[in-house]
Every structure is written in C-alpha cells, then in structure tokens.
Amino acid sequence: MRFSDEMARKAQKPAKRPVRRRPETGSKTAPKRRNMRAADRERAIVDEAIRFFAEHGFEGQTRELAKRLGITHSAIYRHFPSKEALIERVYQEVYLSRWSPDWGPMIQDRSLSLEARLTRFYLDYVERVFEYNWVRIFVFSGMKSFGITGRYLDIVRREIIEPAAAELRHDLKLPDAKSRPLSERETELFWGLHGRIFYLAIRKFIYETPIPPDLDAIVRDAVQTFMDGAKTTMPKLLMSG
Structure with missing residues (x-):
C-alpha cells in the first residue's frame, strides 16, 4: 500500500471524542441535613x-x-x-418523657410494705435517670434561671416525697395528713433519702469520680437505713410539732 493511500484511510476514521467529565455538583460533600x-x-x-x-x-x-x-x-x-x-x-424530652406515670401509684400501693415500695421506685428511678445528659442538664439548669430544676422537683415533691411521708404515717399508725398536715421536717427526711441516692449520679457525671458498680445494693441499703431511722424519728417529730 502506498503511503498516500494509508494516509487517506486514516483520515476517513472518525476522530475519538474527548471524554467529558461531569461537572462537580458538590452533592457528595453537601451536608445531608440540607435536604431533610x-x-x-x-x-x-x-x-x-x-x-x-x-x-x-x-x-x-x-x-x-x-x-x-x-x-x-x-x-x-x-x-x-x-x-x-x-x-x-x-x-420535655429529657425530663417529662422519662417520668413514669406508675411511680406515683407505686408509692401508695399498700399491698407492699413502704420499704418495698421505696426500693422499687428508686431502683427504677436510678435506671431511668442515671444518664449523662439528664444529670448534667439538671445541674446546669439549677445554676441558671430557666426553671427546669424547680419544675421537676415540684413533680418529685408532689408525686413521691409528700405521698411517701403520708404513707409512713399510715405505717406507724400516726395521724393522717388530712387531720394534721405534713410538716417541713417530715418531708425533709424523704428529701434526704432522695438526695442521698441522686448524689451517686452527681459523683459519676459531674465530679467524674468512681461509684460502686452494684447500684442496686446501694439503693437497697439506703432505703433500709432510712426506714430504720424514720420509724424512730417520725413519732418524735409529730410530738415536738
């Protein structure tokens, strides 16, 4: 084949088209949240x-x-x-959603001893609220005037502290809360129990210090010790009041 014929044959072949790259749209790196x-x-x-x-x-x-x-x-x-x-x-998400509607009725369920009721409540309470976000937001709220801590503690007082104090009177055959209103000293006894148990969460999530691994045993000990002391202290409080 002559050189001129070869050149003519090559000229008849279609030239290869350059590969076109798709323009970068940024869709791979754009935050997915924008399309939520x-x-x-x-x-x-x-x-x-x-x-x-x-x-x-x-x-x-x-x-x-x-x-x-x-x-x-x-x-x-x-x-x-x-x-x-x-x-x-x-x-609403952190506090109200974790508050069990069963806790209030549990405290007043006289088919069980008050010690058993308090133990069941605090075992469940520890399981629900001993959590990083819950504890830290609770403490931060207490240092600022957003009212979260006060509102939550009002629920604790109304649903747990005051009913438990009234139930202790019933157990000890003392005048009921209707005939003789609960005193501040009585309710403070129960706040002391509540604070003792919650302080474990403070130690863990605020101070970041070790706490006992078996919290169930600690809760049972706290309630039993409280009940032993309260049975002696409560009648004296009513007599002195």
Missing part, C-alpha cells in the same frame, strides 16, 4: 441540643449549636422562636 424534611430537622436539632447543653450548659450559644448541626443559625429559629423555646423542648 422539616420534622426530621426539628428532631435532629432537639437531639443535638440535648447533647450540646449537657456539655456546655445553657450558656452555650445556639450559633455554635448550628455549626455542630451543619445548618445555618436562622434554621434553628425556623423551628423554635427562641432559645428558651428550645430549652423548653429539651425539658
């Missing part, structure tokens, strides 16, 4: 806010929270009109 549904984004904000406030307290800025979420600062306020509204939602 409103309900899912609100859920994500609440979940991250719980962790954020547990770590930094309520002085933590929502602008920093937005950075952690990978969203704009204004996106938070499309779901919550204020920081206070977000904190209120955190209260």
